[in-house]
Amino acid sequence: MEEKLTPEESAILEELRQSIRGDDSQRSRLIPILQKVQERLGYLPPEAVKMVADHLAVPLSEVYSVATFYNQFRFHPPGKYPIKVCMGTACHVRGGEIILENFERKLEIKEGETTEDREFSIERVACVGCCALAPVALVGETVHGHMAPSKVEGLFTRIQVQKEIEEKRRKKDGSE
Amino acid sequence: MTVTLTVDGKALQAEAGSNLLEVCLENGITVPNLCHLPGLEPPPAACRLCFVELEGIDAPVTSCTVPVSDGMVVHTDTDRVRRLQRSALRFLLSVHDVDCKNCHANHHCALQDLARFLKVGLKPRGLSIILKEPEVDDDHPFIRHYPNRCVLCERCLRTCHDRHGHSPLALSGRGFDTVIRCFADTPEDAQPCQSCAACVDVCPVGALVLKTG
């Protein structure tokens, strides 16, 4: 699935294009420039990767080869509700993989991807530091411990309810 | 300068500094290998199959990285060597979708030859099979890639580099997720691939195939 750039993203990309023009174009600048791009855009869309390749005059394949090697780079925009499934040792032995699969199935995306409406994204993360609650998943910054397949379903219901409450509040605020 | 070395008890003549693996192969001595491409330096030594033992050196060494020297004594068929080679092959097969009937490389596949030579079954017992998704990479307009047949020998991309100075092919990801991928800017960029296809020819298994029609 390739996401289209939003108008804001296109604007940021244009800005970046102007600003990297002044940057050194040595090959050793590859990672710092990618980091700078991701910092501004939140991910590396194909347009941005191409821009970096052109700036450094290296083949696109080389930029991708480096960028895909590092976990810090992502190729899909983060969702509004980023879901992070812990794959640390404790969570791994308590079935973290199964939890991940449940999220993937529910949202019909793979780990590292984002739903088309950009509401949800899934990624695997290393130990988040509360192994006693394994297996653990994070939705945004909120920790959900002792995850189970049934809880995955419950989580989405909760998010839905939360969204509706927010929606109502917004409407109320608007009518006041 | 010509030097004399002994391989499996046989005295061989070779040019000093030439590649030990190549010298063995040229003299009809079978040494398993997947990633070596004669003439393309440096060898990536990625497949870990071409081990031999050198007298005077403790551990087996990859013959593709050894320059021959005078008086060298080499053994290619020792227990230690075969154990290493069998393990390497078994690990390769543990990330392989063995389905030879439906593979165009059937009967001319380096993995099949190696399995026969090393007496290893194509389905490695005792190892779980880990496969990648998607099964088929159809991104390239002319070349289809099967990641679960690929042995990551890099012969395709090194050959492409050697011919064209650069390559749209690259290793992507890392660890178990490493795959060969094609990153062409636009379909036009991939146009030359149709008449070249050197990567397809050099693949030792059935991981690359030219799309027809």
Ligand code: SF4
């Ligand atoms: S690549 Fe070789 S071993 Fe693998 S399926 Fe094809 S013929 Fe069989």
Ligand code: SF4
């Ligand atoms: S596609 Fe073939 S030549 Fe390329 S790395 Fe895989 S096995 Fe080797």
Ligand code: FES
């Ligand atoms: S391993 Fe998951 S929280 Fe530590």
Ligand code: FES
């Ligand atoms: S041929 Fe020597 S490591 Fe592959």
